[in-house]
Amino acid sequence: MATVGMGDIKKGVRLIIGDVPYKVVEFQHVKPGKGAAFVRMKIKSFINGRVIEKTVHAGDKFEVPEITYKTMQYLYDDGDMYQFMDQETYEQLGLTYEQCDDASKWFIDGVNVDVVFYKGQPITVSVPEVMEMKVVDTPPNFKGDTSSGSKKPATLESGAVVQVPYHILEGDTIKVNTVDGEYLEKVK
Numbered sequence: 001m002a003t004v005g006m007g008d009i010k011k012g013v014r015l016i017i018g019d020v021p022y023k024v025v026e027f028q029h030v031k032p033g034k035g036a037a038f039v040r041m042k043i044k045s046f047i048n049g050r051v052i053e054k055t056v057h058a059g060d061k062f063e064v065p066e067i068t069y070k071t072m073q074y075l076y077d078d079g080d081m082y083q084f085m086d087q088e089t090y091e092q093l094g095l096t097y098e099q100c101d102d103a104s105k106w107f108i109d110g111v112n113v114d115v116v117f118y119k120g121q122p123i124t125v126s127v128p129e130v131m132e133m134k135v136v137d138t139p140p141n142f143k144g145d146t147s148s149g150s151k152k153p154a155t156l157e158s159g160a161v162v163q164v165p166y167h168i169l170e171g172d173t174i175k176v177n178t179v180d181g182e183y184l185e186k187v188k
Contacts, residue, residue: 005060023044039056082095138153162181
């Protein structure tokens with residue numbers, strides 16, 4: 001199995017710490033005046049989505065996890081789990097609420113998502129970075145709401161709430177960045 005050392009640490013690198021697969025989300029190489037250089041990093045668990053801080057010193061080695069992705073279609077929430085379907089074999093797969101965590105607020109019927117597998121077992125799900133969604137509820141516009149920086153809350157068809165400009169109305173379709181939950185643009 002491949003290994004990662006201190007010099008290989010950068011955003012997006014995957015590594016195993018204590019039999020848990022992680023992904024580097026932030027890092028900083030530090031060269032103090034005295035002593036050896038080290039890397040301070042924030043890593044996100046593929047298992048539960050928690051972010052922790054870890055310091056890596058020269059000589060530290062980590063194995064690279066064998067993570068695979070499979071595109072599957074979201075079907076429904078059965079009350080205990082979210083159900084997904086393999087589009088090639090039509091087999092269904094259930095993932096718990098904890099495994100889906102933040103991604104679940106972007107689920108709408110029929111959306112394609114990437115199910116993440118580690119050691120052959122499904123561990124979490126990843127939604128597309130940019131999605132088009134319909135606005136189902138937002139306050140009406142008022143005369144004089146024209147300031148360029150102002151925003152209002154809008155509930156999307158998935159149930160997620162994002163801040164949108166005042167010109168967005170119920171029934172409009174918008175593009176949303178699912179990573180930070182921000183409005184991108186109105187779909188024409």
